[in-house]
Amino acid sequence: xxxxxxxxxxxxARSQERYEVILDRAAKLFLEKGFSGTTTNEIAxxxxxxxxxxxxxxxxxxxxxxxxxxxxxVSLKEVTEDLITMDTGGLPTSAAVDRLVDPIIMFxxxxxxxxxLWLGAEISPELRSAMRxxxxxxxxxxxxxxxxxxPGISPxxxxxxxxxxxxxxxxxxxxxxxxxxxxxxxxxxxETKHMLTAYIDELAREQKRLAAQE
Amino acid sequence: xxxxxxxxxxxxARSQERYEVILDRAAKLFLEKGFSGTTTNEIAxxxxxxxxxxxxxxxxxxxxxxxxxxxxxVSLKEVTEDLITMDTGGLPTSAAVDRLVDPIIMFxxxxxxxxxLWLGAEISPELRSAMRxxxxxxxxxxxxxxxxxxPGISPxxxxxxxxxxxxxxxxxxxxxxxxxxxxxxxxxxxETKHMLTAYIDELAREQKRLAAQE
DNA sequence: CTTGAATATGAGCAACTACTCACGTTACAT
DNA sequence: ATGTAACGTGAGTAGTTGCTCATATTCAAG
Numbered sequence: 204x205x206x207x208x209x210x211x212x213x214x215x216a217r218s219q220e221r222y223e224v225i226l227d228r229a230a231k232l233f234l235e236k237g238f239s240g241t242t243t244n245e246i247a248x249x250x251x252x253x254x255x256x257x258x259x260x261x262x263x264x265x266x267x268x269x270x271x272x273x274x275x276x277v278s279l280k281e282v283t284e285d286l287i288t289m290d291t292g293g294l295p296t297s298a299a300v301d302r303l304v305d306p307i308i309m310f311x312x313x314x315x316x317x318x319x320l321w322l323g324a325e326i327s328p329e330l331r332s333a334m335r336x337x338x339x340x341x342x343x344x345x346x347x348x349x350x351x352x353x354p355g356i357s358p359x360x361x362x363x364x365x366x367x368x369x370x371x372x373x374x375x376x377x378x379x380x381x382x383x384x385x386x387x388x389x390x391x392x393x394e395t396k397h398m399l400t401a402y403i404d405e406l407a408r409e410q411k412r413l414a415a416q417e
Numbered sequence: 418x419x420x421x422x423x424x425x426x427x428x429x430a431r432s433q434e435r436y437e438v439i440l441d442r443a444a445k446l447f448l449e450k451g452f453s454g455t456t457t458n459e460i461a462x463x464x465x466x467x468x469x470x471x472x473x474x475x476x477x478x479x480x481x482x483x484x485x486x487x488x489x490x491v492s493l494k495e496v497t498e499d500l501i502t503m504d505t506g507g508l509p510t511s512a513a514v515d516r517l518v519d520p521i522i523m524f525x526x527x528x529x530x531x532x533x534l535w536l537g538a539e540i541s542p543e544l545r546s547a548m549r550x551x552x553x554x555x556x557x558x559x560x561x562x563x564x565x566x567x568p569g570i571s572p573x574x575x576x577x578x579x580x581x582x583x584x585x586x587x588x589x590x591x592x593x594x595x596x597x598x599x600x601x602x603x604x605x606x607x608e609t610k611h612m613l614t615a616y617i618d619e620l621a622r623e624q625k626r627l628a629a630q631e
Numbered sequence: 632c633t634t635g636a637a638t639a640t641g642a643g644c645a646a647c648t649a650c651t652c653a654c655g656t657t658a659c660a661t
Numbered sequence: 662a663t664g665t666a667a668c669g670t671g672a673g674t675a676g677t678t679g680c681t682c683a684t685a686t687t688c689a690a691g
Contacts, residue, residue, distance in 0.1 A: 215688070218638065237539055239454040243679060253640045258680060325451055366592070367608045371581075374588040378580070394581045401619035402612040425667075429658070432668065457649060467670045472650060 210259050222260050225250045226274065227316065229267050234319035238268065238326070265327060268320070272330055275317050282310050283337045287344040296352065296407075297400045303345065304372055304399070308392055311376050318380040342369055352403060355410040364406065368399055422480030424473050436474050439464045440488065441530070443481050448533035452482065452540070479541060482534070486544055489531050496524050497551045501558040510566065510621075511614045517559065518586055518613070522606055525590050532594040556583055566617060569624040578620065582613055 228249040232241040243264050247257045261267050285306060291299035311317060320326055321334070346365045350356060356364075375395040379388045427433045442463040446455040457478050461471045475481050499520055505513035525531060534540055535548070560579045564570055570578075589609040593602045 215637070217687095221638095237451050237453060239451060240539060242677085244677095254680075255640050255682085256638075259638075262680095264679065325454060363604055363608045367589075367605065367612055370588040370592055371585050371612070374584040375581075378584055390577055391581065394577050397619075398581055398585070398612065398616040401616045405611075405615035405619070428667070431658095435668095456647085458647095468650075469652085469670050470668075473668075476650095478649065 210262055218260075221250070221252055221256065225252060225257060225260065226267070226271055230271055230316035230319045233268070233271075234316070238264075243267075268326060268330070271316075271320060275314050275320070276333075278310065278314065279317075279334075279337065282306050283340055286341050289344075291348055292351070296403050297396070299348065299352070300396050300400050300403070303348070304392075304396055307372060308376070308379065311379060312388070315380060318376075321376075338369070342366070345369070349403065349406075353406045353410050355414055356406065364402075368402070371395060371399060422476035422483060424476055427474065432474075435464070435466055435470065439466060439471060439474065440481070440485055444485055444530035444533045447482070447485075448530070452478075457481075482540060482544070485530075485534060489528050489534070490547075492524065492528065493531075493548075493551065496520050497554055500555050503558075505562055506565070510617050511610070513562065513566070514610045514614050514617070517562070518606070518610055521586060522590070522593065525593060526602070529594060532590075535590075552583070556580070559583070563617065563620075567620045567624050569628055570620065578616075582616070585609060585613060 225246065229241070229246045232246055232249065235241075243257060244254055246267070247254045250257070261270065286303060289302060291302055294302065320330070342365050345368065346358075346361050349365055349368075350358070350361050353361070372395070375391060378391050382388055382391070427436045439460065443455070443460045446460060446463065449455075457471060458468055460481070461468045464471070475484065500517060503516060505516055508516065534544070556579050559582065560572075560575050563579055563582075564572065564575050567575070586609070589605060592605050596602055596605070
C-alpha cells in the first residue's frame with residue numbers, strides 16, 4: 204500500500220513480505236514504547252532488515268505510521284459505513300446494542316495492532332482528525348437511534364448520553380486489547396453491553412415516567 | 418519534595434518557586450508529547466530556566482517524573498484510604514455511586530496535571546505498579562460493596578462488573594481532563610454516574626428475579 | 632550466460648539529546 | 662564590608678537518532 208512518503212514500491216514477492224514484516228514489528232514497538240520512544244534502527248533490527256532496506260520502503264519515520272494506517276483504514280471505513288446505515292428499529296435494546304457494538308469489537312479483535320495507532324498520543328493530526336470524523340459519523344447515528352428508542356429525550360441530553368456510551372465502548376476496547384484470554388475478552392464485552400443496555404432501558408423508563416406526569 | 422535522584426534541595430524561596438515551575442511545565446509537555454517526545458532542554462526553556470539549573474534540582478530526566486509523582490501521591494493515598502473505608506450501606510444506589518465516584522473526580526479536577534502521569538504509557542514500572550495497587554484496593558472494596566447491594570451475584574461476575582465500572586470511571590476522567598468547560602465536565606460526570614447506577618440497579622433486579630425463580 | 636533493474640547492506644553523517652562543569656551572580660550571616 | 666554557601670548559566674561533550682549513499686547481492690528477461 205504505497206503512501207506519499209514511500210520510496211520504491213515493492214515489486215518482488217520477498218520484498219513485499221518484508222514490507223509487511225516491518226509494519227508488524229513497528230506496530231508492536233509503537234504500542235509498547237510510543238512513537239518517539241521507538242527508533243527506526245530498532246524497528247529494522249526486530250524485522251531482521253537493515254536500516255537501508257527500511258528506508259527504501261519508507262521515506263521517513265512517520266511514513267511508517269502512515270502506511271500502518273493505510274492497512275486498516277479501508278476496513279475501518281467499511282465498519283463505519285455498515286454502522287451508520289444500520290436499522291435497529293424493531294429490535295429489543297440488548298439486540299440493538301449487540302448489532303452496533305459487535306462490529307467494532309470484531310474489528311479490534313481482527314486487527315489488534317490497530318490499537319497502537321488508536322491509542323497513541325503521537326499520531327499525526329491528519330490521521331487523528333480522520334478517525335475523529337469517522338467516530339463522529341457513528342456517534343451521530345447512534346444519537347438518532349437513541350432519540351428513537353428514548354422518545355422525549357432532549358438532543359443535548361442524547362448527545363451527552365451517546366458520548367458516555369461511546370467512551371464506555373472505547374474503554375472496553377482498551378481492556379480487550381490488553382488482555383490475552385479470549386474468554387475474558389468475551390465476558391468483558393458481554394458485561395459492558397449489559398451495562399449499556401441497562402442504561403438505555405432506564406433512560407426510556409425515565410422519559411416514560413416524565414411523560415406520564417404531564 | 419526531594420526524591421532519590423534530586424540534587425540540591427532548594428532552600429531559598431525563589432529557587433523553590435523555580436522548582437515548582439519546572440514541574441508544572443514538564444507535566445504539560447509530558448501530557449502533550451509524551452515522556453520521550455519531550456526534551457529536557459525544552460522543559461528548561463519553557464520554565465525560563467537554564468538547563469544547568471534544571472539539572473541542579475533533578476539528577477536526570479526521569480527524576481522529574483518521580484518528583485511529579487511525589488506531588489500527588491500523598492493526596493492520592495488519602496483519597497484511596499477514604500474510599501476503602503467508606504460505608505455506603507443504607508444509601509440508595511445513586512447516592513452510593515456519588516460517594517464513591519465524586520472523590521476520584523475531585524482529585525482529578527484539583528490536579529489536572531496528574532493526567533500526564535496517569536495516562537502516560539511511558540512512566541516507570543514501579544510507579545505504574547504502585548498506582549495499580551491503589552486501584553486494586555479500591556476495586557476490591559467496590560466489589561464488596563457490589564456483592565452487598567446485589568445479593569446472590571457470584572464473586573467472578575462481581576469482579577467483572579467492577580472491572581467494567583472502574584473502566585467507565587476511568588474513561589470519564591479522560592473526558593473530563595480533555596474538556597475545558599466546567600459545565601460539560603459536570604454533566605458528563607452526572608451522566609456517567611447515572612449509567613453506573615442504572616447498571617447496578619438492573620443487576621440487583623436481575624438477581625432478585627433469579628432468586629424468585631427457585 | 633549476460634545484463635540491467637531491483638533489492639539489500641551497514642558504515643557513517645548531520646542533527647539532536649541528556650547531561651556536565653567551570654565560572655559568574657546572589658543572598659545571607661557575621 | 663566580607664566571606665561563603667547557595668544559586669544560576671550556557672557552551673561544550675559523549676552518546677544517540679533519523680537518515681544517506683556507495684557498494685554488494687539477487688532477480689528475471691533475452
